[in-house]
Amino acid sequence: KAGVTQTPRYLIKTRGQQVTLSCSPISGHRSVSWYQQTPGQGLQFLFEYFSETQRNKGNFPGRFSGRQFSNSRSEMNVSTLELGDSALYLCASGWGGSSEQFFGPGTRLTVL
């Protein structure tokens, strides 16, 4: 069974640009969550989607947004990039009825 896949794995952008990251969950999983990992703040929850609806949202500015498609694949978008957005962005999928989630390898975003 294929795991969670994320594309791209690495990305370099400059301040002010926008970026879109993609996540394909494990087959059958309907919940997709996004997390940001930085050395200072650790792993922080961004948002969670279930059946194309955002169910939970973390404490991030509106520049961070996401969506989920009917096939459960998800994208997250960050607009007007700032240097502090440099981080590892992790996607996790689950059945939606429990807290157990399975993570992808992440997308390493560097903002210059």
Next chain:
Amino acid sequence: DQQVKQNSPSLSVQEGRISILNCDYTNSMFDYFLWYKKYPAEGPTFLISISSIKDKNEDGRFTVFLNKSAKHLSLHIVPSQPGDSAVYFCAASQGGSEKLVFGKGTKLTVNP
């Protein structure tokens, strides 16, 4: 305010001995706790979880203990193996939510 705390940034043990990783939480509404292991350049891998209605859960070499009155949980690895060397994250959630609150991790090194 950090709701999940892992106060030891690092831990070093000898192969074959017991590794004990600790985690404290402040939010009494958390009712589900998970441990993840993370290698560099990979996403976190789910290890073991425990519901607040239990005080112990065991899976092979891994055992998680939960002390609700102290708001404390620990992960025991017996016997420790060099392949267990990784960063271990404690996470918590409430009400079956997919939103996980993570500690900042403990880097475990198992020496041969």
